[in-house]
Every structure is written in structure tokens, then in C-alpha cells.
Amino acid sequence: MASTIQTAPYVKKGKLGKRFVKSIPFYIMALPAAVYLFINNYMPLPGLVLAFKDFKANKGIYGSDWYGFKNFKYLFATGEAFTITRNTLLYNFAFIIINTILAIFVAILLSEMRSKFKSVYQSMILLPYMISMVIVSYLVFAFLSTENGFLNNTVLKFFGKKPIPWYSEKKYWPFILVIVSCWKVIGYNCIIYLSSILGIDRTYYEAAAIDGAGKIKQITSITLPLLKPTIIMMTLLAIGRIFYSDFGLFYQVPQNQGALYPVTNTIDTYVYRGLIQNGKPALSAAAGLYQSFVGFVLILTANLVVRKIDADSALF
């Protein structure tokens, strides 16, 4: 099958010149995207040398003096690299574990639901995924605002507790960010697991039911085991992206409050702040290159493992 497509009947392999002529229309079709990717993705790459420069704005990237690994040394010596790496990794681990478990839980409930409410629930749970992080930050603010927030004015008051200045107390933020992330992405993840569950042959369940297995038994001995490949794939791919974070979540939702940086600063927010707010583009570039490089290695590794398990799920 594959080989018949490979050598489409009207072009025999081996005749390079003829193949080239036949390929020309496709080169033309590929051109706009090729030009775009060149501008957007390839042209910036030489700029990565900035990470190794003692950047002076008046000299430009290429005119500035070489600095060796000093930017990286600074990054790691001051502990900044440690903080942002720790935050990025810990949050991602929390997201992977909590969001996966909850998404599977919701997907199983939805898949077993025999009622027209099923699609209503699904739409409602997916809705937060469609909302921009700026607006999410407003939603969070409505709950957490120190003066006017729902928590301080209604919930805490009801329990007779003092108001909490949420935006300056860092100890709450790991929980807040995990909850917000969960609220936003659960619907998306659950659809992936749901589609995988719906692909399971129904006759397994019928056979189990005849043997007297109840719902719970069916879930633990049919659904979950058959879902394992999807869970492994999703988790591995998430691990491949563990060095990256959702800039909006960590920048917008805590409203860029300095008091919260120790627990909200990730590699992405650090890079942004260095570039735009603090005027340290070389340090930013160093942190960005560190992220790109480790991220690249992680993606390759994760994919290698995925391909070993199930070649069809691999990215490449």
C-alpha cells in the first residue's frame, strides 16, 4: 500500500530529471510557508550568539564583545537559574500529575454517561480552554482582589476570618496556579482521553457485564488498562515540554507582582522580564538558549522513548 503511493504510477522512481520537473508545482506551493518559516524561525537563530556577548545596545548584537560563558556563569552563580528551573519543573510535574488524573477521571465519567446531558457537561468543562489568559487573570482577580475580591469579602468574612492580601502572599500561589491551570485545561485533556476510551471495543464491556462485572470493575479492568498507552504517550510528550511554561499563566494571573516572583518566576517569565523590563537582553538570551537546548534534548529523548513503545504515536 505504502509503496504504491510512494511511486505514483505516472512517475517512475529513478528518473531524477523527470521527477524534478513533476515536483516544481509542489515547490511553488511550498514556497510561501518556506519563506515564512525562514523569517519567523530560522532568521532569528544566529541571534543566539547574543547569549555569549557582552551586549551594548550601541554596538548591536554582532558588534558587541565576546563574553564567553560569563552570562551563563552569572545566571547559575546568582541562583537565578536554579529558582526559575525549579519553578518550571515543579509546576510542570504538578500539572502533569493532577491534570492527567482529573482528566482521565472526567473522561471515564463522560464515557459512561448515558444521557443527553453528556454533551452539555462536556461543553461546559471545555469552555475555559477557549478563554485568553488576560481574561483569566480578571476572573482570578474577581475572587482574590484584596479590597473587592469574593474570597475576602464573602467567603472569609462568612467564616469570620481576616482578609488575606492574596497578591502579596507567595505561599498561596503554588496552589492558586495549579487550580487555575487545572480549571483551564481539564476539558482539553479530557477530550483526548475520551476519544481514546470511545475507541475501545464495546464487546469487552458486554462480555464483562455477562460475567457479572459491575461498572467499577469494568473501569479498573478494561478501561484503565486499555487507556495506558495514551496515558504514557501524553505524559512522555508533556515531559518533553517540561522546560517550557505557559507565559500567560505565570505572568498575567499573578499580575506580575514582584512579591510573588520567588514562586511564579519561570524560565519564560524570566526571559521576558530580562528583555523588556530589566534591559538585560544578553542574560535573557542565555536563559532562553539554556531553555531551548535542554528542551530540545528532552523532546528528542521523550520521542525516542515514545517510538520504542508505539511508533505511531511518535512525533517523528
Next chain:
Amino acid sequence: MFTKQEKTFQVVSHIVLAILAINALLPMVLLFMSSITDDTTLIKEGYKFFPKKFSLYAYEYVFKTGPRVPRAYMISVILTISGVILSLVITTPMAYALSKKYVLGRGFMNFYVFFTMLFNGGLVPTYMNYTNVIGIKNTFFALLLPGLVTNGMYIMLMKSYFVTSIPDEIMEAARIDGASEFKVFRTIAIPLAKPIITTIGLFSGIGYWNDWQNGYVYLTKRDDLYSIQNLLNRMVQNIQFLSANSQNVANSDIGLASIPTVSIRMSMAVLGILPMLIAYPFAQKAFVKGITLGGVKG
């Protein structure tokens, strides 16, 4: 015996899912109720689900302050439409070309697209490139260009659809009739690829409507080019500024008292969400389909 368990299971599922579904909506309800609450009531009692006194003053104020909001809306609409069209125009033909196994140099072309998904320079070199070399800082293109195909992912998604769902044999008859590759692409491939084109268009549309980052990074001098998200973002900072100096405001400037400072941000956010909520029921099905198509690899 198990029918009883089945029943309990259904009831419990309904309860759990209903709670989760309501949880998903609650923040938006709070947002909406706050936006139609009287401002002085808000200052006294905070944001509430059941406010004591209603008022549409915040909305009135938003539209009375001048052309800012309608303008930002317009920018968002133009940006979303042009972004979707442009991203489809460059994604579809490239994806189609990559799906043809007999194209010479296909391996290289694949790698060229795919590499962008594995490695990218990150914010700093991209920013330097767009600012110093391409020179789109403080122009509309700064909103449009950086998010066009999100690192080749759309191309790869669409390519795999062409490969698996539209075999080349279908086009053979047209070729034998003498149709050019461009005609085959236009008259056969595109109509057959409608599901994936809709999906990618939808993803890209949501991306453009929700994007705030490009405007935040690149529009440093041109706040007249702000999209609705950029405007919302700017208002966070401005009101932070206001509340940081709230004592001065309360004591000295009476003119500022007429700004519904507490409800206005909520009404703005409602205006930002609204188009999404209106489009959601129509877009939802295609969106869910798109997630299952590309989800695992996304």
C-alpha cells in the same frame, strides 16, 4: 445486581460532572454579575454572585470614554480574520506538497518544517529579528506575523490529514485528463480537506482572538493598534496604578470618582469574552474534532 450499581454510578456521575461543569462556569458568572453591579455597592461589599444593587453604568462608561473600545474590537476582528486567512493560505499548500511522496527533496522539506517544532531561538532572538531586521515593531504586522503557523505544527497536522485521508490515487484521474497540479489542488484536494481546514482555521482564529503577547511585546508606542486583549491587559496595569495611590485619588480628585473603577474592568472583560461565548456553540464540534485529531501530538 449490577443494574443497581449501574444506577448508583449514573447518579454519582451526574453529580460529579454537574459540580465540575458549574465550577467551570462560576468565575464567568461572577465576572458578569460584578460587571452589572453598582460601583459603590462593589466597593462596600466586593464582587458578589448576588449583588444588592444593579447598574449598567460601567458599560455606559466604557462606550462613552471615546473610540478606544470599538477601535480595539475592530482591530481584534480584522486581526482574527486576516490571521486565519493568511495562515490557511500558507499552511494548506505546504501541507499538501509535503504529503506527496514522489516530490524530490521531500525529506529535506519535511525536516525544514519539522525542525521548527523541535528547536527555536526563543523570545529574545525572535524579538531582535522582528524589531531590528524585519522592522515590524509598532505596526499591525507585529500582531499578525509571529503567530501565523505556530512553529510548523499546523502544517504537520494538515499534512498527516492529507496523507491518511486523501490518497493520491483520487487525483490520478484528473491528472490523466490533463489538469495541472494547481488545478488538482484547488478542485479536488481543497474540497476534500475541508474538515482539517476548518479545524486549523478555528484553532488559528482562537489563537488570534486571544493573543495578547505580541501586542504586549511589540506595540510599545502604538496603543491605537491595541486589540481588545491588549486593552484589557493595559487596564490591569492602570487600575493597579490607581489602587496603589488610592488615598490620593479618594482625597483630592473628585473627577475620578465618576470612573466606575471597580466594575469597569469586569465589564471590559465581559466584552472581551462575549464574542467567544457567542461563537462557542457553533465552533465547539469542530474544535473537539480538532483536539482529537491533533491532541496527542499537540
